Amino acid sequence: MTLHVAFLGGADAIGASCVAVAGPDGWVVVDAGMQPGEEGDGMRLPRFAMLTGAPIAAIVITHAHGDHCGALPLLAALAPHAPIYASAATQRLLPLMLGDSLARMQRTHAAGGPPPVWTRRDLDQALARVRVLHPGMLTLVPGAPRTALRASFSGHIVGALAVGVRTPAGAVVVSGDIGAPRQRTAPAPQPPPFIGAALLALEATYGDRNGADRSAEERRFTADVAACLARGGHALIPAFALGRAQEALCILHAAARRGDLPPGTPICIDGLAQRVAATYARQPTGVHPALAALLGDAHADPFRAAPTRAVRSDAQRRAILQGPPAVIIAGSGMLHGGAAAAYADALLDDPRSGIFLVGHLDAASPGAALAAAADGDGMLRRNGRMQRVRCRVARYALSAHADADALVAYARAAAPHCTALVHGDAAARAALAQRLRATGMEVILPEDGARWTAPRAGRAAAVR
8 A cells, every 4th residue: 555645735835725645545635725815816726636536535624714724615515425624623713714705705706706616505514514623632534444633733823733644554744834932822833743754744834934032023013003002093903814813912912901002092803803803712722821811801801801892894993093093903914805904095194003014924915015115115006006105014023833943843843754845935945945854854845736655665755
């Protein structure tokens, strides 16, 4: 028996992540993402047509970000009898994130764009099949007795997992997204689920850089927000609804308790992020221990206690912008659309206000363009015209992704026979490959659609 792995998506770029392991009882598919991007984007899907020659025995979702779960309803419809596994937190978050994705696709279709790639029925049927995968436990796949799963928390967001698939021919570990240390919401990354696997599929998002000191970045962030408020402006924090919004809220809530923000400053959380925050507050497992100790305390719970306020209507948004200084946390994190884009349009011309970027920015995103304009001549093309950026714009190294040092440490702890670098651009993958090879590791850089075959004795691995 020979071990085969197919890279169906998210191998040579970020988006549409999907890795499939061919076991003796069928395929185990880890993640089923869609390409994140502008409103209505998401047409980039994994290459599910590669799943031939055997049934799909199981589907595993590492976490609830769209680039890892956005195509789950479509894949589930292709494999109606395959169990679907995720952590308990991800099981609770999937209805929110996928429901929002469907709503965006429907809005795009109503405006003349393409139809949704999956339906409400597909979504409901997929969600009904999700089972909890408990970290640390060895789980046998029903109907596939020679295939076992084991997971560990990856520390990226609440509930995020690294997943190990064990077959008689060998084991494969799919890292999912590895978290940055010292976050306030997600726990620290746990050791890989299997040691000495035949293959480790390792994310490489920040494989070419190391992060700044997180405590120092938090202090710089809160100081800049406080200065903005003191000028009489509004502080906009565009943030991904799942993960960065809750992290920013925890940082600011702690600053308010310390007295580092002007007394009584409202922290307004807008859109999907508020529903995700409410879900975070009910998580039994998978949250940072320090956050778990605060949840439920009327004075300390960052998701429920003052000065946090939920924003639910356009009238409330107008009132915030016309009112006294406030902090606003809203999506989308890259300013592709949503409430954050509308707030940004209102604040760009206000020198008292600020836009503070706390998460990953794709190079082609509106958020990256804003940051570049602020660092350059101050001119930004937005909504079809050139506009001068008069508000303060700043970026902070508060991403949820591990840096290069942490990724090297994870790979060394996993001690695989071979490491495949995925989920990163060309520069990040090349830099991380160089570092790993310098330690004696075998490293491959697969493209989407590539297949890897474990080597037999005396033979090299095949990648095609």
